[in-house]
Amino acid sequence: MAEQNPSPDQLVQISYAPDGKDWMNPAVDFRKGVYCYAAAPKNLEYVGFPNPREWQPFDKDWKLPSDWEQIILKGMKERLEKYRSFRLFMDICVRCGACADKCHFYVGSGDPKNMPVLRAELLRSVYRRYFTPAGRAFGRLAGARDLTEDVLKEWFFYFYQCTECRRCSVFCPYGIDTAEVTMIGRELLNLVGCNINWVMEPVANCYRTGNHLGIQPHGFKDSIDFAVDDLEENIGVRVEAPINRKGAEILFVVPSADYFASPHYYTLLGYLMLFHEIGLDYTFSAFASEGGNFGLFTSHEMIKRLNAKIYAEAKRLGVKWIIGGECGHMWRVLHQYMDTMNGPADFLEEPASPITGTKFENARSTKMVHICEFTSDLIRNNKLKLDPSRNDHWKVTFHDSCNPSRAMGLLEEPRYILRKVCNSFHEMPENTIREQTFCCGSGAGLGTDENFEMRMRGGFPRANAVKYVKEKYGVNLLACICAIDKATLPPLLEYWVPGVEVGGVHELVGNALVMKSQGPRETDLRGEPLATRKDQKAHA
Amino acid sequence: MNFFYALVGAIIVAMLGYLGGSWAGLQTIFGVVIPYAAIVIFLAGIAYRVVRWARVPVPFRIPTTCGQQKSLPWIKAGQLENPSTVMGVVARMTLEILLFRSLFRNTKAELRQGPKLIFGENKLLWLSALAFHWTFLFVFVRHLRFFMEPVPALATALESVDGFFQIGAPVLYLTDLILLGALAYLLLRRLLDSQVRYISLFADYFALFLLIGLDGSGVWLRYFTRTNLVEIKQLAMGLVTFSPVVPAGMHPLFFMHLFLLSALLAYFPFSKLMHLGGVFLSPTRNLANNNRMKRHVNSWNAPVAVHTYQEWEEEFRDKLVACGLPLERQ
Numbered sequence: 001m002a003e004q005n006p007s008p009d010q011l012v013q014i015s016y017a018p019d020g021k022d023w024m025n026p027a028v029d030f031r032k033g034v035y036c037y038a039a040a041p042k043n044l045e046y047v048g049f050p051n052p053r054e055w056q057p058f059d060k061d062w063k064l065p066s067d068w069e070q071i072i073l074k075g076m077k078e079r080l081e082k083y084r085s086f087r088l089f090m091d092i093c094v095r096c097g098a099c100a101d102k103c104h105f106y107v108g109s110g111d112p113k114n115m116p117v118l119r120a121e122l123l124r125s126v127y128r129r130y131f132t133p134a135g136r137a138f139g140r141l142a143g144a145r146d147l148t149e150d151v152l153k154e155w156f157f158y159f160y161q162c163t164e165c166r167r168c169s170v171f172c173p174y175g176i177d178t179a180e181v182t183m184i185g186r187e188l189l190n191l192v193g194c195n196i197n198w199v200m201e202p203v204a205n206c207y208r209t210g211n212h213l214g215i216q217p218h219g220f221k222d223s224i225d226f227a228v229d230d231l232e233e234n235i236g237v238r239v240e241a242p243i244n245r246k247g248a249e250i251l252f253v254v255p256s257a258d259y260f261a262s263p264h265y266y267t268l269l270g271y272l273m274l275f276h277e278i279g280l281d282y283t284f285s286a287f288a289s290e291g292g293n294f295g296l297f298t299s300h301e302m303i304k305r306l307n308a309k310i311y312a313e314a315k316r317l318g319v320k321w322i323i324g325g326e327c328g329h330m331w332r333v334l335h336q337y338m339d340t341m342n343g344p345a346d347f348l349e350e351p352a353s354p355i356t357g358t359k360f361e362n363a364r365s366t367k368m369v370h371i372c373e374f375t376s377d378l379i380r381n382n383k384l385k386l387d388p389s390r391n392d393h394w395k396v397t398f399h400d401s402c403n404p405s406r407a408m409g410l411l412e413e414p415r416y417i418l419r420k421v422c423n424s425f426h427e428m429p430e431n432t433i434r435e436q437t438f439c440c441g442s443g444a445g446l447g448t449d450e451n452f453e454m455r456m457r458g459g460f461p462r463a464n465a466v467k468y469v470k471e472k473y474g475v476n477l478l479a480c481i482c483a484i485d486k487a488t489l490p491p492l493l494e495y496w497v498p499g500v501e502v503g504g505v506h507e508l509v510g511n512a513l514v515m516k517s518q519g520p521r522e523t524d525l526r527g528e529p530l531a532t533r534k535d536q537k538a539h540a
Numbered sequence: 541m542n543f544f545y546a547l548v549g550a551i552i553v554a555m556l557g558y559l560g561g562s563w564a565g566l567q568t569i570f571g572v573v574i575p576y577a578a579i580v581i582f583l584a585g586i587a588y589r590v591v592r593w594a595r596v597p598v599p600f601r602i603p604t605t606c607g608q609q610k611s612l613p614w615i616k617a618g619q620l621e622n623p624s625t626v627m628g629v630v631a632r633m634t635l636e637i638l639l640f641r642s643l644f645r646n647t648k649a650e651l652r653q654g655p656k657l658i659f660g661e662n663k664l665l666w667l668s669a670l671a672f673h674w675t676f677l678f679v680f681v682r683h684l685r686f687f688m689e690p691v692p693a694l695a696t697a698l699e700s701v702d703g704f705f706q707i708g709a710p711v712l713y714l715t716d717l718i719l720l721g722a723l724a725y726l727l728l729r730r731l732l733d734s735q736v737r738y739i740s741l742f743a744d745y746f747a748l749f750l751l752i753g754l755d756g757s758g759v760w761l762r763y764f765t766r767t768n769l770v771e772i773k774q775l776a777m778g779l780v781t782f783s784p785v786v787p788a789g790m791h792p793l794f795f796m797h798l799f800l801l802s803a804l805l806a807y808f809p810f811s812k813l814m815h816l817g818g819v820f821l822s823p824t825r826n827l828a829n830n831n832r833m834k835r836h837v838n839s840w841n842a843p844v845a846v847h848t849y850q851e852w853e854e855e856f857r858d859k860l861v862a863c864g865l866p867l868e869r870q
Binding site for chain 2: 012018048080082084087091092094107121133142143169171172180208244246300305309313316335339344360361363364366376377380405408411413416431432434435464465468
């Protein structure tokens with residue numbers, strides 16, 4: 001497959017001049033590498049979604065239900081009455097174009113329909129045609145167009161070329177959030193069975209087993225046990241990692257990739273070491289074994305259906321509060337949706353660190369604390385003994401993940417930790433970090449292999465900023481707090497800026513953590529020799 | 541094409557006003573009936589649109605956070621960019637509405653050899669948008685001298701500031717220059733920037749042409765036609781006191797000015813110009829990022845189908861037993 005993909009040199013030949021055609025004529029080319037495969041029927045059936053069937057986007061006939069237009073228009077009407085964001089964002093855009101070059105997909109592809117304003121216009125034009133007097137009366141002149149099968153295909157193409165990262169919304173003078181538009185757009189597509197497998201398979205898996213990868217409880221336990229054994233071998237300390245233990249103080253929820261994928265796994269090792277060292281009374285859950293929530297990329301209803309297990313499990317296990325691991329979109333759901341959807345969590349207590357006594361007042365209602373909030377508080381109160389030189393083989397930069405930065409504002413906590421656990425930390429240019437951070441290009445369910453070219457295009461602005469710090473400071477590790485980042489940034493960086501690895505913040509915490517019951521460390525959590533040892537060897 | 545249709549549309553509107561004003565028999569219609577109708581449509585339309593938006597629930601609290609959250613006490617929270625309190629939201633909205641904070645962030649991405657992606661300064665859109673909106677407000681306030689007796693002090697004060705340089709007779713108002721300049725920039729940008737031209741609809745040009753026509757005809761009336769201000773005041777005062785009279789012999793250009801204004805007012809509630817009302821309601825800006833501190837209630841929150849722990853335990857019972865995980869029901 002790799003040899004068929006365009007090279008970076010080919011990909012970077014991007015023209016930003018629009019093709020001169022009228023955008024209102026729908027035109028989509030489902031060529032290889034820029035779209036995701038359709039959802040397998042079994043995954044739709046499992047969660048009771050409409051129109052399960054075998055089909056692919058490049059098929060001429062999408063096998064839509066016979067009354068699909070009515071279904072979509074009815075769905076639009078319903079959502080216009082349920083979401084002020086949707087109705088408002090359909091109405092108030094002035095097409096100033098400030099959002100245009102803020103989208104990583106537009107920057108990386110030059111496709112004018114990837115300008116956030118036009119992505120939204122794809123839907124707005126239909127809204128105008130059927131829901132506004134001007135659009136009904138004047139049609140095209142009022143920017144309105146009929147809902148046709150080609151328009152629907154265009155929706156599918158471009159709503160699955162948006163990672164719902166919200167960067168455009170930072171720059172919009174009215175705060176129009178394309179993520180809202182895309183989310184509703186995808187909900188509408190779902191009503192007629194137009195969804196992608198890379199979203200629907202994790203959804204179905206998560207609904208059934210509790211996690212995206214479909215890992216059953218014994219598999220979950222095996223993974224955690226493996227990590228415990230691995231740690232013992234690596235650092236000589238046997239940690240506890242309880243699962244489904246009733247009466248623990250804290251439920252700990254992580255994205256499933258943390259215990260099943262690399263380099264996420266090293267972050268898991270970091271958590272385990274940290275919790276062991278401070279003697280935290282916590283438990284994992286094999287049922288709530290996923291913090292991530294691909295419902296966010298499907299429909300609001302599906303968010304709620306998948307998220308429900310977290311509070312349910314906290315209640316069943318009788319914990320006092322919850323900590324969540326490193327994950328981006330998971331934290332959008334936990335921060336902006338969970339309490340509203342599945343709260344109030346009045347059976348839990350206001351979170352307070354058992355080690356420092358700090359009350360996490362910012363989480364007093366939702367009762368769920370981000371691991372970076374928890375750890376930065378530990379460090380601030382001198383509860384951890386850290387040896388940052390153990391990360392001296394890394395020159396680190398930090399990639400703000402879209403959701404923690406733009407749907408939460410978790411900016412300083414991870415930076416504070418990083419500055420304490422490593423000696424060499426360098427920021428990327430200011431237009432590419434914090435609230436202006438660039439997406440990995442593979443979020444919102446688009447991180448699949450068949451979508452490779454579009455992912456490389458979408459991730460180009462991020463990778464280009466990494467290239468800058470690599471060349472300027474010799475950065476060789478990009479730290480992040482998102483499981484999708486950890487899965488999709490390695491191939492992205494391999495493609496655009498080889499020689500930069502990807503790791504989690506708590507992997508670096510694990511490296512630097514000096515544990516009471518531990519001898520000298522020879523290697524980091526990846527089994528790589530530490531820089532000091534390397535130097536000594538070089539001198540020897 | 542959108543450009544030409546909009547231009548033709550605006551010219552037709554202007555010509556209608558001019559012709560209507562040229563014919564004495566129609567002057568009451570163009571001077572009284574249409575302005576009244578336009579005001580009614582404007583006010584009722586805006587109210588209808590805003591109420592319609594306001595009646596739609598805000599199911600989730602979804603602020604776009606543009607700064608540090610309020611979390612631990614020793615981390616400085618960005619209350620302006622990521623407010624966690626009502627006061628913070630008010631401050632954020634004030635910056636947004638009065639100074640166009642978000643637009644101020646605007647940059648221009650440029651791809652250079654290397655490949656190297658550069659983000660350059662790009663404040664012209666912000667500057668021209670700000671210049672347009674503020675000078676339009678100034679001009680509006682200045683016009684109060686036609687509608688109020690005695691002339692409000694604010695209008696007089698603005699006039700003296702506006703004509704500070706005392707150029708020409710009648711004194712040149714700076715706002716007239718800036719307003720026309722800003723509108724010209726906004727129009728040229730739409731035409732010359734290929735990306736913005738690509739996204740521009742009829743409505744985008746039409747609003748600009750109406751505004752340019754309105755402003756242009758006003759400037760022409762003041763500096764070149766030198767219309768009789770007493771007559772205009774007589775008409776304006778008549779309108780606001782609901783005892784309208786149309787003085788004889790008013791210049792047709794004045795009716796064109798008035799008709800362009802009427803057209804703009806009547807068009808307003810049906811157009812993108814409603815961003816004036818909408819910006820106040822934008823859920824990504826007008827909500828505090830206090831999501832985990834205070835529960836946000838969704839008025840239509842309904843139960844959904846979930847996979848319960850009990851169902852899960854039943855399905856995986858054998859496996860739970862085999863790996864030694866505790867069971868709820870033995």
